[in-house]
Amino acid sequence: MVKICFYDTKPYDKIYFEELSKNYDFEIDYLESKLNHKTAVLSNGYDAVVAFVNDTIDSKTIDILYNNGVKMIAMRCAGYNNVDFKAAKGKIHVVRVPAYSPYAVAEHAIALLLTLNRKTHKAYIRTRDFNFSLNGLVGFDLYGKTMGVIGTGKIGKVFIDICKGFGLKVIAYDPYPDKESGIQYVDFNELCKESDIISLHCPLTKDTLHMINSKSMDKMKDGVYIINTSRGALIDTEDLLNAIKDEKIGGAALDVYEEETELFYEDMSYKIIQDDVLSRIISMPNVIVSSHQAFLTNEALHNIADTTLLNIKRFFVDNILENEVC
Ligand code: NAI
Numbered sequence: 001m002v003k004i005c006f007y008d009t010k011p012y013d014k015i016y017f018e019e020l021s022k023n024y025d026f027e028i029d030y031l032e033s034k035l036n037h038k039t040a041v042l043s044n045g046y047d048a049v050v051a052f053v054n055d056t057i058d059s060k061t062i063d064i065l066y067n068n069g070v071k072m073i074a075m076r077c078a079g080y081n082n083v084d085f086k087a088a089k090g091k092i093h094v095v096r097v098p099a100y101s102p103y104a105v106a107e108h109a110i111a112l113l114l115t116l117n118r119k120t121h122k123a124y125i126r127t128r129d130f131n132f133s134l135n136g137l138v139g140f141d142l143y144g145k146t147m148g149v150i151g152t153g154k155i156g157k158v159f160i161d162i163c164k165g166f167g168l169k170v171i172a173y174d175p176y177p178d179k180e181s182g183i184q185y186v187d188f189n190e191l192c193k194e195s196d197i198i199s200l201h202c203p204l205t206k207d208t209l210h211m212i213n214s215k216s217m218d219k220m221k222d223g224v225y226i227i228n229t230s231r232g233a234l235i236d237t238e239d240l241l242n243a244i245k246d247e248k249i250g251g252a253a254l255d256v257y258e259e260e261t262e263l264f265y266e267d268m269s270y271k272i273i274q275d276d277v278l279s280r281i282i283s284m285p286n287v288i289v290s291s292h293q294a295f296l297t298n299e300a301l302h303n304i305a306d307t308t309l310l311n312i313k314r315f316f317v318d319n320i321l322e323n324e325v326c
Pocket of ligand 1: 078079098099102105150151152153154155156173174175176201202203204205207208229230231255256292293294295296
């Protein structure tokens with residue numbers, strides 16, 4: 001029997017993990033706490049922990065897990081920028097779910113873009129109040145505009161295919177271009193200069209940290225839209241806020257935020273938010289924020305549970321390490 005400690009459990013996670021874990025000889029305890037150096041102590045007696053995007057898996061957390069005898073951190077997500085995997089090396093194996101549904105994320109990016117542009121969120125609220133005025137709801141045709149895609153991996157490629165259906169001209173930047181894909185690649189500066197809309201689909205690394213900042217935004221067209229469904233820290237949010245105030249940026253749709261860890265996935269509606277940058281940016285009429293929900297489809301949740309449980313079974317039962325974070 002493999003004993004698993006499941007951190008940061010939400011009801012929608014549990015449904016899929018409980019159902020699929022019936023196929024395995026696992027004992028899973030579901031905790032609501034996020035994994036960090038304060039809660040890592042709860043892992044005592046478990047073989048593996050399951051963690052998510054906003055857990056803080058730094059060297060301190062890893063040492064506590066290691067001393068508790070935990071052999072594996074199974075990330076139930078694709079990104080692993082919140083794991084100090086160098087500190088884990090030689091102590092604990094870290095595995096992840098490299099792909100679960102690129103469609104879920106790409107489609108959410110499109111949903112954000114359409115909402116931002118055609119202001120359906122405002123129309124919905126107005127008509128419920130019998131306000132049938134159209135003032136302030138003017139959008140633009142996507143047809144014929146230029147979409148700049150940063151990162152042409154699994155999600156970026158699905159996103160590009162959808163964009164083509166709208167008649168958008170697509171250009172892309174990726175330091176590792178897929179030459180067989182037929183995608184029109186340009187360098188980062190040209191992408192900034194030419195795009196009417198920019199959508200981010202690359203991982204957070206030291207090279208991509210704050211790649212959207214005042215310097216790169218200065219190069220962009222006036223009124224450009226920015227869509228971020230990747231990682232918050234790709235954008236310097238304070239610079240973005242200033243560019244929105246200066247009316248340089250025409251609109252922003254953000255599914256992720258660089259300081260989201262303590263906020264996203266929780267009901268904070270009854271609390272005073274101390275993060276002034278987030279409060280200010282959310283208050284902008286041309287900004288939409290969703291709380292890291294791009295992955296949230298039935299198919300993605302099923303695939304996340306499926307691969308995570310299989311990663312654990314392969315290691316503890318079959319002695320094979322799959323989907324390890326290098
Ligand atoms: P992927 O690994 O298939 O593709 C990432 C692409 O980014 C690769 O083509 C890579 O060459 C490129 N890249 C690497 N460094 C770059 C740089 N400096 N500039 C531009 N491109 C660069 O990853 P996938 O599955 O397409 O996911 C992309 C990102 O989406 C993930 O890293 C994750 O942060 C985010 N994500 C967000 C979710 C959400 O719920 N909001 C859910 C899943 C992923």
